[in-house]
Amino acid sequence: MALLEIDDLHLFMRSFEGEAHVLNGVDLAIDRGEIWGVVGETGCGKSLTGLSVSRLVATPPARYARGAVRFDGTDLLRLDEAAMRRLRGRRIGMIFQDPTTNLNPVFRIGEQMVDVALHADGADASVLGLPSGASRRARKAAARDLAIRMLDRVGIPDAAGRIDDYPHQFSGGMRQRVLIAMALIGRPDLLVADEPTTALDVSVQAQILRLIHDLVRQDGLGVMLITHNLGVVAQICSHVAVMYAGSIVERGPVRAVLKNPTHPYTRALIAAIPSAATARGTLKGLAGSVPNLIHAPQGCRFANRCDRALPACREGRPATVEPSPGHRVACNNPAGEAA
Amino acid sequence: MSAVAGNIPSSAAAARLQNWRRGLYRFRQSWLSVVGLAIVVLLLVAAIAGPWLVPYPEHVAGGINTGARFKPPSAQHWFGTNELGQDVLSLVVAGSRVSLLAGLAVVTLAAIVGTVVGAVAGYVGRWVDEALMRFTDLMLTLPSLILAMAVAAALGPGIANMVFAIVLSWWPGFARLVRGEVMARKEEVYVQAARALGASAPRILFRHILPNIVSPIIVKASLDMGFAILTVASLGFVGIGVKPPTPEWGVLLSLARGYLPDYWWTAIFPGCAIFLAVFAFNLLGDGLRDVLDPRARR
Amino acid sequence: MLRYTLRRIVLLIPVLVGLSLLVFTISHLLPGDPVKLAAGPQATQADIDSLARELGMDKPLPVQYWNYATGLVRGDWGQSVLTRRPVWDDLKVFLPATLELVFAALAFAVIVGIPAGLLSGVYANRWPDYLSRVVSLGAISMPRFFLGLILQLVFAMALGWLPLGGRFPIIDEPPPALTGFLTIDALAAGQFGAFWVALQHLAMPAIAMSLSPLATITRMMRASTIEVLQQDYVLTERALGLSQKLIVFKYVLKNAMTSSLTVIGLYVGWLLGGTVLVETVFDWPGIGLYATKAIVSQDFMPVMGVTLAIGTIFILSNLVVDLLYGLLNPKVRYE
Numbered sequence: 001m002a003l004l005e006i007d008d009l010h011l012f013m014r015s016f017e018g019e020a021h022v023l024n025g026v027d028l029a030i031d032r033g034e035i036w037g038v039v040g041e042t043g044c045g046k047s048l049t050g051l052s053v054s055r056l057v058a059t060p061p062a063r064y065a066r067g068a069v070r071f072d073g074t075d076l077l078r079l080d081e082a083a084m085r086r087l088r089g090r091r092i093g094m095i096f097q098d099p100t101t102n103l104n105p106v107f108r109i110g111e112q113m114v115d116v117a118l119h120a121d122g123a124d125a126s127v128l129g130l131p132s133g134a135s136r137r138a139r140k141a142a143a144r145d146l147a148i149r150m151l152d153r154v155g156i157p158d159a160a161g162r163i164d165d166y167p168h169q170f171s172g173g174m175r176q177r178v179l180i181a182m183a184l185i186g187r188p189d190l191l192v193a194d195e196p197t198t199a200l201d202v203s204v205q206a207q208i209l210r211l212i213h214d215l216v217r218q219d220g221l222g223v224m225l226i227t228h229n230l231g232v233v234a235q236i237c238s239h240v241a242v243m244y245a246g247s248i249v250e251r252g253p254v255r256a257v258l259k260n261p262t263h264p265y266t267r268a269l270i271a272a273i274p275s276a277a278t279a280r281g282t283l284k285g286l287a288g289s290v291p292n293l294i295h296a297p298q299g300c301r302f303a304n305r306c307d308r309a310l311p312a313c314r315e316g317r318p319a320t321v322e323p324s325p326g327h328r329v330a331c332n333n334p335a336g337e338a339a
Numbered sequence: 340m341s342a343v344a345g346n347i348p349s350s351a352a353a354a355r356l357q358n359w360r361r362g363l364y365r366f367r368q369s370w371l372s373v374v375g376l377a378i379v380v381l382l383l384v385a386a387i388a389g390p391w392l393v394p395y396p397e398h399v400a401g402g403i404n405t406g407a408r409f410k411p412p413s414a415q416h417w418f419g420t421n422e423l424g425q426d427v428l429s430l431v432v433a434g435s436r437v438s439l440l441a442g443l444a445v446v447t448l449a450a451i452v453g454t455v456v457g458a459v460a461g462y463v464g465r466w467v468d469e470a471l472m473r474f475t476d477l478m479l480t481l482p483s484l485i486l487a488m489a490v491a492a493a494l495g496p497g498i499a500n501m502v503f504a505i506v507l508s509w510w511p512g513f514a515r516l517v518r519g520e521v522m523a524r525k526e527e528v529y530v531q532a533a534r535a536l537g538a539s540a541p542r543i544l545f546r547h548i549l550p551n552i553v554s555p556i557i558v559k560a561s562l563d564m565g566f567a568i569l570t571v572a573s574l575g576f577v578g579i580g581v582k583p584p585t586p587e588w589g590v591l592l593s594l595a596r597g598y599l600p601d602y603w604w605t606a607i608f609p610g611c612a613i614f615l616a617v618f619a620f621n622l623l624g625d626g627l628r629d630v631l632d633p634r635a636r637r
Numbered sequence: 638m639l640r641y642t643l644r645r646i647v648l649l650i651p652v653l654v655g656l657s658l659l660v661f662t663i664s665h666l667l668p669g670d671p672v673k674l675a676a677g678p679q680a681t682q683a684d685i686d687s688l689a690r691e692l693g694m695d696k697p698l699p700v701q702y703w704n705y706a707t708g709l710v711r712g713d714w715g716q717s718v719l720t721r722r723p724v725w726d727d728l729k730v731f732l733p734a735t736l737e738l739v740f741a742a743l744a745f746a747v748i749v750g751i752p753a754g755l756l757s758g759v760y761a762n763r764w765p766d767y768l769s770r771v772v773s774l775g776a777i778s779m780p781r782f783f784l785g786l787i788l789q790l791v792f793a794m795a796l797g798w799l800p801l802g803g804r805f806p807i808i809d810e811p812p813p814a815l816t817g818f819l820t821i822d823a824l825a826a827g828q829f830g831a832f833w834v835a836l837q838h839l840a841m842p843a844i845a846m847s848l849s850p851l852a853t854i855t856r857m858m859r860a861s862t863i864e865v866l867q868q869d870y871v872l873t874e875r876a877l878g879l880s881q882k883l884i885v886f887k888y889v890l891k892n893a894m895t896s897s898l899t900v901i902g903l904y905v906g907w908l909l910g911g912t913v914l915v916e917t918v919f920d921w922p923g924i925g926l927y928a929t930k931a932i933v934s935q936d937f938m939p940v941m942g943v944t945l946a947i948g949t950i951f952i953l954s955n956l957v958v959d960l961l962y963g964l965l966n967p968k969v970r971y972e
Contacts, residue, residue: 494667
């Protein structure tokens with residue numbers, strides 16, 4: 001049993017124009033020590049998948065129609081709110097895209113970190129490691145010490161001196177470090193990072209990625225790293241899942257998928273990455289657009305853009321092929337070596 | 340050349356129509372705005388046809404009936420009678436005319452003065468803007484009710500004097516609003532196009548800018564209407580402006596004060612009339628804001 | 638911060654000069670001859686002329702303004718032509734009464750309005766929200782003097798719980814003056830009985846005054862709560878397991894209050910000018926009642942004094958709001 005198992009997850013989202021079928025049978029399993037990159041273009045459902053892991057999608061307007069999100073064997077979608085909350089911040093940590101807007105601007109960073117640490121300790125007293133009768137004051141002091149240690153671990157210079165600073169006193173990269181420290185302060189087993197480097201300067205992105213990589217390797221965390229950048233995946237992920245229009249079309253060990261992309265969409269995605277070797281004028285885009293998810297087509301949702309589409313692709317769910325162990329592709333007419 | 344300049348606003352007009360439709364839909368969605376509109380229509384009917392509708396028109400004209408003093412509410416006198424035996428219902432209905440007329444006059448005049456000041460300041464800019472806006476800000480620091488009371492008292496009784504006094508403290512709000520809007524529109528493409536085509540400043544201001552900022556002015560005017568009615572009643576209540584026997588709600592309320600608590604109906608009904616009128620215009624104004632000013636969502 | 642504060646204070650001077658010039662100009666543009674009024678109906682032209690000389694009102698207007706403005710700085714705000722009492726002395730008596738009323742009204746508005754707006758925002762478009770929106774729109778529309786009358790009718794006349802009006806029983810000895818706020822003075826002197834009596838007198842007028850700030854604070858607070866709840870940092874706080882209670886009452890509250898605070902400060906000046914009607918209804922001996930009496934008898938100096946005092950407090954409270962805003966919101970940096 002893997003740490004996180006997302007099983008045939010279907011999510012509908014009510015909107016002005018109707019109900020959109022935004023997650024269409026997402027299947028994904030993440031174990032401790034694995035860093036999964038979830039890639040896809042904007043609107044493919046990768047962020048909603050990440051939010052579903054912490055059950056942070058507001059229902060309504062959203063509605064889970066089918067499937068399960070099992071964490072350590074428990075289906076989170078059936079958990080009551082109090083039990084769900086005990087997992088957040090303690091066993092599941094989250095980092096979001098824009099570090100400039102994800103820290104509360106009118107509170108010192110220490111204050112916010114201490115509250116998260118106290119919450120995590122409330123869910124599991126081993127976080128602060130104090131005896132059960134410890135006073136509130138002692139717990140606060142311990143939480144503050146832990147916050148300083150965490151800031152130090154994520155590479156904030158003079159952590160003890162900066163813990164009482166406000167968010168605006170840090171640079172964007174430093175703020176993302178603070179948010180990483182805050183997400184990891186409860187010693188989670190799973191980290192969901194939603195585009196953690198997209199809003200940062202290119203020069204800072206690599207540092208933050210390395211930091212995440214090193215920290216999760218030290219602690220043996222399972223990671224879901226949501227990104228639209230295959231370069232990021234290649235740098236730090238052990239596995240990758242490619243999403244298109246609400247489903248995972250291809251997934252597997254990062255080496256297998258990048259070396260032998262088998263789904264036509266994955267191939268198009270890789271072909272669209274410019275490299276130094278790309279000749280001028282040969283950069284490839286993908287024709288057509290993502291189908292309307294309110295009246296989603298039957299069958300494979302990529303069929304209308306796919307140059308390998310067969311009549312069967314428009315009928316029912318595409319078949320699954322497995323070009324190599326663990327490398328699974330949902331396609332009736334796969335490209336690459338499996339074909 | 341002028342055909343080109345004319346084309347740009349016409350597409351803007353289409354967009355305005357589109358906004359109108361969406362706004363109207365939102366207005367009907369919000370039942371509170373519809374309630375407000377209904378009360379306002381009722382008030383308008385009362386103000387226009389009131390003297391012919393009421394059961395005792397002679398009381399509105401100042402007639403008294405000493406035989407029927409302080410009758411509590413009954414089938415003959417729904418709102419009872421006052422210290423002069425006058426039918427309170429007749430007086431309250433007739434009072435809508437003074438309040439609505441004075442309120443409308445205040446808001447219209449203030450909107451005109453404020454728009455002129457604000458438009459000139461915003462369009463001309465530089466020291467003209469600086470001078471006009473410093474003056475406007477200073478006017479805003481003055482306590483408006485006290486200023487209106489002092490001016491109305493000095494000018495002597497009468498509705499026109501009272502309206503003038505209230506307008507004196509009311510225009511700066513419009514001036515600020517219009518200046519901001521004009522400054523924002525000044526930089527827009529269709530204005531710059533008109534300027535490049537050689538349109539004169541007044542033409543740009545009146546043909547291209549003002550038609551596009553009518554909506555926020557109307558929204559503010561409708562929201563202000565309630566408070567203008569309130570201010571008129573306030574002046575009447577302290578005995579400045581409208582004097583008895585003119586049936587004005589504030590005046591009626593102030594006369595009734597002396598007969599509390601025994602003859603409460605003489606005070607409650609005029610007071611409720613003021614509240615209802617102000618409330619209705621506020622509801623309406625809120626709804627209109629949704630219709631005309633989609634940026635200012637609640 | 639200190640330099641910024643000092644600069645703002647220096648910049649106040651031209652504004653205050655402009656304010657005094659404006660008040661002076663308006664009062665001299667108005668028809669009516671205050672000297673003639675003061676001299677009485679039997680006075681001859683000679684009597685009027687000598688009174689004008691005595692009051693300095695025979696000089697050219699610029700000279701009169703100069704005398705008036707320099708007098709303001711020295712604490713000579715002119716005198717009432719009717720009572721012959723210095724306006725400054727009257728203001729010292731009446732202004733604290735009005736300020737006590739205004740602060741009590743604002744305190745009530747904040748205590749009720751901040752939580753009401755917060756809950757309204759948290760439960761946006763559900764019944765607590767609809768209730769608070771209709772009530773606050775009603776509160777804004779309610780004439781203060783009418784609410785005052787209803788309160789009197791119910792709590793003073795029918796139930797007899799609260800005094801009909803006034804600030805303190807005339808026959809009783811008020812607590813020793815310290816701040817001019819009777820409630821605070823009574824507490825400072827340890828006279829709890831007097832404090833209770835003063836509070837009973839204060840209750841109804843303060844509630845009548847608090848209606849419009851209450852409604853405005855509720856609406857502002859609702860709007861900013863809704864806005865804050867959509868911020869990314871609230872999602873982060875939720876994602877890291879903080880409870881709804883902690884998020885709303887600690888993290889959201891402080892963010893939302895920062896913008897609502899501006900309104901509270903602006904209301905100080907605004908309410909000062911709006912006490913007139915409530916003071917009339919409750920016979921509250923403040924500047925509003927003082928101004929009304931002066932206006933009715935066309936006694937200009939007290940009216941000018943009251944207008945200037947309110948305008949000055951309005952300007953000062955705006956400054957305080959700006960400075961406080963910086964303290965509450967660390968992102969605002971002063972150049």
